[in-house]
Amino acid sequence: MTLGIITAVLIALCCTNVFLRKHRSRTARIAHMTLGIAALIVGITHFVLVLPLFEARPLAVWVSGALLLLILTGLCLCGLYKRGRLLRLHRALAVATLVALFSHVTVNVVALNTYQQAARSIQIADVDLSRIGDGSYTGECDVGYVYAEVSVTVRSGAITDVTILKHRTEGGHPAERLVGDVVDEQRITVDAVSGATNSSNVIRRAIYNALTNE
Numbered sequence: 001m002t003l004g005i006i007t008a009v010l011i012a013l014c015c016t017n018v019f020l021r022k023h024r025s026r027t028a029r030i031a032h033m034t035l036g037i038a039a040l041i042v043g044i045t046h047f048v049l050v051l052p053l054f055e056a057r058p059l060a061v062w063v064s065g066a067l068l069l070l071i072l073t074g075l076c077l078c079g080l081y082k083r084g085r086l087l088r089l090h091r092a093l094a095v096a097t098l099v100a101l102f103s104h105v106t107v108n109v110v111a112l113n114t115y116q117q118a119a120r121s122i123q124i125a126d127v128d129l130s131r132i133g134d135g136s137y138t139g140e141c142d143v144g145y146v147y148a149e150v151s152v153t154v155r156s157g158a159i160t161d162v163t164i165l166k167h168r169t170e171g172g173h174p175a176e177r178l179v180g181d182v183v184d185e186q187r188i189t190v191d192a193v194s195g196a197t198n199s200s201n202v203i204r205r206a207i208y209n210a211l212t213n214e
Contacts, residue, residue: 072100115143140210150164159182164176175199
């Protein structure tokens with residue numbers, strides 16, 4: 001997310017600079033070109049680093065991000081040879097880049113808000129273990145940005161093991177240690193791990209889904 005914010009700031013500075021007076025000093029032009037290239041490099045780096053999270057993001061986020069990088073690339077290339085009509089094209093691409101940036105940020109904000117609402121709406125409850133037969137049960141929970149799949153083993157009315165099969169998250173990996181609390185306390189409603197509340201909710205709900213076959 002940090003690289004994304006840096007990219008957005010660099011792009012905004014680069015594009016708004018396009019509309020300054022035509023006749024600028026050589027130093028100012030070099031600084032402008034450097035800013036544009038830096039925005040492109042940081043943007044591509046950001047795109048590559050978030051690729052592992054492809055499944056966790058809506059398609060609109062990836063499409064708007066790829067479109068933004070494509071237009072920004074054209075803006076930078078055009079800026080290297082801006083003369084006459086190319087100067088007008090350069091400014092048109094600057095406007096298009098700002099529009100694409102706004103669209104990408106908007107899509108991300110909507111997606112993040114949707115994820116947070118889904119994570120907050122997760123209901124956590126305990127189950128009557130005496131009613132569950134011996135065996136291993138698999139459950140999952142997916143709220144977009146965070147996903148967990150677990151395997152829960154029950155023997156003689158007690159949870160003997162909880163294994164996380166898959167946990168897709170960014171900074172919520174500390175929540176994985178709560179499975180030990182579930183086994184120790186024999187309940188699902190153990191305390192969430194501080195700083196990883198959403199992942200904690202997802203993992204606990206996955207355990208609940210496994211035991212209730214939901």
